[in-house]
Amino acid sequence: MAQKTGTKSTTGKVRRVIVVGGGLAGLTTVIELCEAGVPVDLFSLVPVKRSHSVCAQGGINASVNTKGEGDSPRIHLEETVYGGDFLANQPPVKGMADAAPGIVYMLDRMGVPFNRTSEGLLDFRRFGGTLFHRTAFAGATTGQQLLYALDEQVRRYETVEVEDEKGIRLRGERMVRKFELWDFLSIVRDGTGRCVGVVAQDLKSMEVRAFPGDAVCIATGGPGIVFGRSTNSVINTGTAAAAVYRQGACYANGEFIQVHPTAIPGADKLRLISESARGEGGRVWVPKDAKEKRRGRDVPERDRDYFLEAKYPGYGNLVPRDIASRELFNKCFHEGLGVYNPKTRANEHEVYLDLTHMPKEVLRSKLAGILEIYEKFVGEDPYENPMKVFPAVHYSMGGLWVDFERRADGGLVRGSPRNQATNIEGLYAAGEVDYQYHGANRLGANSLLSCIYAGLECGPAMASYRSSMPSSAFDVASSVFDKAEERERKAYEAILALNGDENPYALHKELGEVMLRDCTIERHNGTLDAVLAKIDELEDRQADVGVTDTSAHANQGAQFVRHLANMLVLARVIAQGARARDESRGGHYKLDFEKRDDSAWLRTTLAMHDGVAEGRSQVRYVRGFDYALLGATVAVTDAVDVSLVKPRVRKYEAAGAASAAATGKI
Amino acid sequence: MSEDAAKSPRTERTIRLEILRQDGPGQPESKRWESFDVPWHPQMNVISALMQIQRNPVTAEGKKVAPVVWESVCLEEVCGACTMLVNGRVRQSCTALVDQISPEGEPIKLAPMTKFPLVRDLIVDRSRMFDDLKKVKAWIDLDGSHDLGPGPRQSQGNQDEAYPLSRCMTCGCCLEACPQVSASSSFIGPAAINQVRLFNLHPSGKMHAGERLEALMGEGGIADCGKAQNCVDVCPKEIPLVDSIAEVSRQTTRHLFFGWLLR
Numbered sequence: 060m061a062q063k064t065g066t067k068s069t070t071g072k073v074r075r076v077i078v079v080g081g082g083l084a085g086l087t088t089v090i091e092l093c094e095a096g097v098p099v100d101l102f103s104l105v106p107v108k109r110s111h112s113v114c115a116q117g118g119i120n121a122s123v124n125t126k127g128e129g130d131s132p133r134i135h136l137e138e139t140v141y142g143g144d145f146l147a148n149q150p151p152v153k154g155m156a157d158a159a160p161g162i163v164y165m166l167d168r169m170g171v172p173f174n175r176t177s178e179g180l181l182d183f184r185r186f187g188g189t190l191f192h193r194t195a196f197a198g199a200t201t202g203q204q205l206l207y208a209l210d211e212q213v214r215r216y217e218t219v220e221v222e223d224e225k226g227i228r229l230r231g232e233r234m235v236r237k238f239e240l241w242d243f244l245s246i247v248r249d250g251t252g253r254c255v256g257v258v259a260q261d262l263k264s265m266e267v268r269a270f271p272g273d274a275v276c277i278a279t280g281g282p283g284i285v286f287g288r289s290t291n292s293v294i295n296t297g298t299a300a301a302a303v304y305r306q307g308a309c310y311a312n313g314e315f316i317q318v319h320p321t322a323i324p325g326a327d328k329l330r331l332i333s334e335s336a337r338g339e340g341g342r343v344w345v346p347k348d349a350k351e352k353r354r355g356r357d358v359p360e361r362d363r364d365y366f367l368e369a370k371y372p373g374y375g376n377l378v379p380r381d382i383a384s385r386e387l388f389n390k391c392f393h394e395g396l397g398v399y400n401p402k403t404r405a406n407e408h409e410v411y412l413d414l415t416h417m418p419k420e421v422l423r424s425k426l427a428g429i430l431e432i433y434e435k436f437v438g439e440d441p442y443e444n445p446m447k448v449f450p451a452v453h454y455s456m457g458g459l460w461v462d463f464e465r466r467a468d469g470g471l472v473r474g475s476p477r478n479q480a481t482n483i484e485g486l487y488a489a490g491e492v493d494y495q496y497h498g499a500n501r502l503g504a505n506s507l508l509s510c511i512y513a514g515l516e517c518g519p520a521m522a523s524y525r526s527s528m529p530s531s532a533f534d535v536a537s538s539v540f541d542k543a544e545e546r547e548r549k550a551y552e553a554i555l556a557l558n559g560d561e562n563p564y565a566l567h568k569e570l571g572e573v574m575l576r577d578c579t580i581e582r583h584n585g586t587l588d589a590v591l592a593k594i595d596e597l598e599d600r601q602a603d604v605g606v607t608d609t610s611a612h613a614n615q616g617a618q619f620v621r622h623l624a625n626m627l628v629l630a631r632v633i634a635q636g637a638r639a640r641d642e643s644r645g646g647h648y649k650l651d652f653e654k655r656d657d658s659a660w661l662r663t664t665l666a667m668h669d670g671v672a673e674g675r676s677q678v679r680y681v682r683g684f685d686y687a688l689l690g691a692t693v694a695v696t697d698a699v700d701v702s703l704v705k706p707r708v709r710k711y712e713a714a715g716a717a718s719a720a721a722t723g724k725i
Numbered sequence: 726m727s728e729d730a731a732k733s734p735r736t737e738r739t740i741r742l743e744i745l746r747q748d749g750p751g752q753p754e755s756k757r758w759e760s761f762d763v764p765w766h767p768q769m770n771v772i773s774a775l776m777q778i779q780r781n782p783v784t785a786e787g788k789k790v791a792p793v794v795w796e797s798v799c800l801e802e803v804c805g806a807c808t809m810l811v812n813g814r815v816r817q818s819c820t821a822l823v824d825q826i827s828p829e830g831e832p833i834k835l836a837p838m839t840k841f842p843l844v845r846d847l848i849v850d851r852s853r854m855f856d857d858l859k860k861v862k863a864w865i866d867l868d869g870s871h872d873l874g875p876g877p878r879q880s881q882g883n884q885d886e887a888y889p890l891s892r893c894m895t896c897g898c899c900l901e902a903c904p905q906v907s908a909s910s911s912f913i914g915p916a917a918i919n920q921v922r923l924f925n926l927h928p929s930g931k932m933h934a935g936e937r938l939e940a941l942m943g944e945g946g947i948a949d950c951g952k953a954q955n956c957v958d959v960c961p962k963e964i965p966l967v968d969s970i971a972e973v974s975r976q977t978t979r980h981l982f983f984g985w986l987l988r
Contacts, residue, residue, distance in 0.1 A: 087870075090870055091870065094869055094870060105796075105798055105804075105806065106806075106851075106852075106855060106895075108804075108805075108855070108894075108895055109798045109799070109804040109805060109806045109894075110798075111798070111799070113798075113799060113803050113804045114799050114801065114803060114804075161872035164872065164873070164874055164875045164876060165870050165871075165872070165873075167875060167876035168865065168867060168873065168875075168876040168929065169865050169867055170864075170865040170924065170927050170929070170930060172884050172887040172888040172891050173884070174881065174884055175879055175880060175881040175883075175884050176881075177881070178878070179878035179879050179880050179881075180875075180878065181875070182881075197884075197888060197891075198888055200803060200892065203803055203892070203894075204888075204891060207891065208865075211858075211863060211864035211865070212864060212865075212867060214855070214858060214859055214863070214864060215862075215864045215866075215867075217859065218859055239852075263844055263850075292798045292799045292800070292804070293797055293798060293800065294798055324768075325768055326766055326767070326768055326769060326770075326773045327770065327772050327773035327776060327800055327819075328800040328801070330800070330801050331801075424881075424885075428803075432801050432802070432803075435802065435820050435822075436768070436770075436801070436820070436822070437768075438822070438825075515870070562780055562781070564776070564779045564780040565780050568780070607779075607782050607791065607792050608782075608791040608792055608794075609791070610748060610749075610791055610845070611749075612748065612749040612750075612844075612845050613749075613794050613844050613845040613846075613848055614794075615792070615794045616779075616791070616792055619779075
């Protein structure tokens with residue numbers, strides 16, 4: 060029985076688990092595993108310090124109530140599920156809201172340079188979907204600061220030696236081994252279907268190698284690059300999520316994609332201007348006159364239309380992102396009132412985001428990070444001129460389906476092997492790549508929180524799975540790993556041999572254009588059919604790709620061919636899910652079905668990969684499934700657990716709509 | 726100027742990139758300059774120019790070649806990945822706007838950093854920087870992630886000092902520009918020294934200040950700084966690196982003379 064709970068397998072190998080992805084969720088999972096005494100192999104596409112979490116700007120939510128406004132985790136829970144249009148399972152959201160103050164304190168103890176109050180306490184600012192000051196922040200580069208703090212803790216574990224169950228140190232065996240600049244290819248499954256490791260590729264030497272792991276966590280972030288340009292980093296292709304989906308993992312609520320209202324248009328990327336700009340007092344407006352020729356700062360107050368404040372007097376500029384994005388889109392596309400450009404003699408798809416009325420020292424202390432981005436990329440001074448912004452794809456609420464085990468009081472059973480577990484035994488997921496915490500629309504500053512909270516639950520879940528598993532992955536026959544490695548090596552060689560006429564980067568551009576235009580803020584069944592036809596076409600043309608690079612070293616071209624195939628698979632899950640869901644809910648909005656329809660659609664979209672027919676990936680949507688975990692069978696349905704906050708219609712026009720408890724207190 | 730050009734009938738305006746390439750670490754014989762002409766577009770930066778080469782990897786002479794490889798992640802100068810020499814100056818290529826660095830359409834020269842082992846084309850291996858962070862113990866010695874209540878109270882003044890230091894992206898600019906950093910020296914460089922200042926500033930980090938200082942007192946440590954002050958010039962985040970080196974230098978001196986007394 061030593062192999063069950065012990066540090067070593069029966070064959071004498073140190074029993075490690077694997078975490079793929081080194082952003083906030085992955086790093087937190089690693090830290091939790093190390094604290095539980097479980098050694099980890101950490102794989103990342105990039106040095107973990109460069110993970111996409113670094114881009115998060117505004118802050119992290121926690122109902123600490125520093126300002127004495129009467130905020131509480133209960134209100135945080137209510138506002139989060141209301142903001143998510145009641146599609147999120149509520150127990151995990153409750154767990155997250157309850158844990159939030161402790162998480163922020165932990166980060167504070169790790170040395171995150173959060174902004175402070177005059178008493179030396181953590182300062183909090185406002186964010187969307189709430190009236191409370193609930194968001195802790197470190198300037199306007201909070202994600203960077205959080206990522207660095209977690210990165211430092213994981214680096215510390217790289218220097219710590221593994222101890223066996225008797226407390227004896229194993230020489231040369233470190234708690235964390237990093238495999239940075241490795242691309243995840245697939246999981247390894249044993250004869251019973253359990254996930255017992257991964258196959259990955261070294262992006263420098265291009266070596267393909269299988270690694271055993273008692274459990275595997277996918278923490279690889281979102282799929283923003285499926286939309287071509289977005290606020291996401293170029294590495295966010297969703298390739299790992301797509302790969303495990305193709306291997307049988309369920310993908311949930313894929314159609315829920317968040318479009319952030321305020322980004323800077325750009326040719327290579329749409330750069331985010333954080334919601335914290337509005338949280339600190341920034342105002343969104345357009346000139347009342349569609350042909351207004353004066354520069355933004357010269358337009359007097361009476362000629363400005365502060366359209367969010369006018370329509371939503373309660374929440375004003377801080378309505379949730381799905382609503383703000385739709386209002387901006389309306390102004391620019393339907394009403395033609397985007398900022399007029401005298402040079403092109405057209406109304407651009409841009410509105411003003413104005414901070415010029417704010418004291419400069421406040422801006423410098425609290426928002427310098429984002430204002431610097433605006434200044435560097437646009438070449439205009441945002442302290443003096445209103446910024447010009449437009450919505451951009453930002454976040455995926457959907458992702459790999461994961462389970463949870465709820466307590467009677469609605470929170471989660473900590474350490475349950477079901478928490479963050481996918482439907483493949485031994486495979487876990489945490490962070491943006493999971494679907495769990497945001498329902499149909501995520502509130503600002505809840506993503507850093509959900510990533511860390513998911514990691515806090517995922518680590519203990521994997522540790523208890525590992526100590527209960529009947530046999531270690533390190534005792535699985537080596538032929539299982541050899542076979543998986545051989546399969547992936549052949550797949551890679553097949554890519555290198557592609558010599559057709561299509562350029563994979565050009566195909567990606569076409570995919571992104573269609574997805575961005577027809578599968579974001581406003582959706583129509585007719586255009587979604589066209590999107591799906593386009594995906595068919597691109598999958599067909601993909602067969603005729605020519606790899607532009609055959610180098611045996613740092614071959615990015617061949618790697619991209621693989622990512623493109625996976626992006627097409629995810630694009631179909633997203634578009635087909637959107638086509639099927641005939642209602643409007645949160646970030647999913649159909650003009651022809653303007654109302655939320657709880658009787659038909661208060662349910663999770665569960666997508667299963669159904670093989671490939673004539674080169675095209677097939678999606679099967681299911682209403683439920685069973686999955687195996689440690690000898691038991693867990694039955695899953697698409698019903699949403701709404702036991703804590705009763706669903707009601709969203710109405711942000713009135714202050715306090717998101718939480719009755721908040722009304723009248725601010 | 727840029728917007729006029731956008732409207733001009735001469736839509737075929739192109740930008741020339743001259744790129745220093747090499748196929749792999751052990752292949753100095755493959756080192757070469759290659760030129761590419763790519764169509765200009767508004768708000769173009771070096772990365773979007775390189776992306777166009779990916780879509781059409783053909784040199785100015787019309788030769789089909791392997792696309793140029795480079796590292797990039799965030800494209801908003803917060804991850805540090807895309808550092809390279811742009812017209813001889815070390816910087817992030819995402820913020821290298823074509824209209825600014827080539828106002829008259831001058832060719833843009835791109836080369837990999839020289840102080841790190843080359844991987845391929847514009848990619849170098851900066852893993853030594855992450856290893857150095859281990860050497861100086863650039864972390865807080867946390868008791869655990871469990872809920873132990875709030876951290877130590879700190880003034881906003883402390884945050885004002887710490888936050889700029891904490892924005893280091895490990896991008897490598899300061900090491901590339903430092904004359905003391907070379908293949909023949911073991912100088913740890915400004916980035917890691919700045920981290921020592923950051924953690925020694927923190928109320929809990931202070932408790933282990935001595936260990937960090939000792940890591941900087943041997944060969945390749947802080948005494949190897951030649952005070953050229955190039956680091957502070959090239960730091961994209963304007964981190965006061967020279968101040969950090971001076972401050973940590975004072976701390977090591979104090980530790981050297983009085984450290985044993987304070988133990």
